Amino acid sequence: MKRNRQEVFMEILTVFNENNVNTDALSFDVRLDAPDFPIDSVLFMKLLVDLENRFQIELNYPEALGAEKPTLGSLTDYIEGCLARKTQ
Amino acid sequence: MRTPTDDFSIHDLSVYVPPRRVSVERLAAEIVQHGGVFSGEEIRRFKTDYRFSHVPVERERSLPEMLREACHPLVERLRRQSLPIDRILMVRTSELSWHDENMLREVLHTYGLQERPFHAIGQHNCASVHLALRMARNLFRTDPYTSGILLVSADKAIHPFFRRLPDSLLGDCASACYLIRGRKLHRTLLIENVVDPTFYDGISGKAEDWKWFQTTYFFALRQIIMTTLRKASLAFDDVRLLIGSNVNYRTWQVLAEMLRLRPDKFYTETIAEAGHLYCSDILYNLQAAVADGRLRKGDLYLTVSVGIGSYGCALHQF
The missing domain is CATH 3.40.47.10 (Thiolase/Chalcone synthase)
Structure with missing residues (x-):
């Protein structure tokens, strides 16, 4: 099923919530590389693995996170792109 | 395979x-x-x-x-x-x-x-x-x-x-x-490298770069290991051992947990007495694993290394 950007973003937030991450202040513009999004490396890995399982995709590390200033928006776009390729 | x-x-x-x-x-x-x-x-x-x-x-x-x-x-x-x-x-x-x-x-x-x-x-x-x-x-x-x-x-x-x-x-x-x-007794079958160019400054990088490296570190290691196995059409059960660099014990313990592997799937025996031997870890640990009997003839194993923003993984057959 094709999902738009907002739907993907909301699903990402659901995964974050399931991992007890406070998502109240999270938006597309929040940078994943602190200080906006302070998170430890173990939880970070768990979040991304859970996203892989939720969306049934494989996150390519440099493509998903290698942007100079990775944001929740760029991660959302990357996942949306993966999902679009899956449905083609 | x-x-x-x-x-x-x-x-x-x-x-x-x-x-x-x-x-x-x-x-x-x-x-x-x-x-x-x-x-x-x-x-x-x-x-x-x-x-x-x-x-x-x-x-x-x-x-x-x-x-x-x-x-x-x-x-x-x-x-x-x-x-x-x-x-x-x-x-x-x-x-x-x-x-x-x-x-x-x-x-x-x-x-x-x-x-x-x-x-x-x-x-x-x-x-x-x-x-x-x-x-x-x-x-x-x-x-x-x-x-x-x-x-x-x-x-x-x-x-x-x-x-x-x-x-x-x-x-x-x-x-x-x-x-x-050529194909001799101790073969190197597949090599995977991942580089994140945002860490181009290496050890001289800014504090925020270090923080981001530390945040992404476990995930990047997991991905390169999984990618190497996937490219070789192998599962973890097919591999006898993962020989990582001696960056620290916790790294391999956390990865073992996340990958649902036994901790001893990672070779960590030399960390206490040798520390992290820069780029020589892998060879040192390979020698030690063979001496310990942890690797036997025909075994498939992975070697894994991590630099600042650079990751390496290779599949070998002993």
Whole structure:
């Protein structure tokens, strides 16, 4: 099923919530590389693995996170792109 | 199992580790004595969580002399077998040294290797060793006249400050390895490298770059291991052992948990007494794993290394 950007973003937030991450202040513009999004490396890995399982995709590390200033928006776009390729 | 590349094999290796070992406490005291910081809580963390106890420290030999200690026994064995050294790959982790001019000068002259093509590899920190394996593979593929490559690595901290990374302790070491063309007994089947160019500054990077490296570190390691196995159409059960660099015990413990593997799937036995030996970890641990009986003939195993923003993983068959 094709999902738009907002739907993907909301699903990402659901995964974050399931991992007890406070998502109240999270938006597309929040940078994943602190200080906006302070998170430890173990939880970070768990979040991304859970996203892989939720969306049934494989996150390519440099493509998903290698942007100079990775944001929740760029991660959302990357996942949306993966999902679009899956449905083609 | 698919074997995308089986162009070369590890024929022989030799590692020189200085006999002198310095404890974490002593090292912390030296760092503090020179104006650095190494608190009691950090000592506890390094010993308990990271499982460091001692690191080898070379007080007498220079870096070229350490290299000679590593190369001499190996090159002598190669000579007795009439095996050629057609190229030399020199791997360095540290960017700082006071005797960099030509570390291999004595070895090259002793064995008449002065005219051999020489390739220096660095800038990928402790993952440079996997970049060197990739380069060796490419050289074997593209140059039919290269049948044997000597891969050497040596690093020595020039000041106590340089022995400590935020989550690791470095020990001095030199190693040499002979790679031979073709499908022999100890094959390297697949090499995977991932580089995140945002960490181009390496150890000199900004604090926020370090933080991001530390945040993404576990995930990047997990991905490169999974990608290597997927490309070889293998599962973890097919692989006997994962031999990582000795960055610290916690790294491999956390990864084992996340990958639902037993902790002893990762070879961590040398961390306590050897510390992190820069790019020589992999060879040192390989030698130790064989000596311990953890690797047996025919076993598939992975080697994994991590630098600052650079990651390497290779599949081998012993």
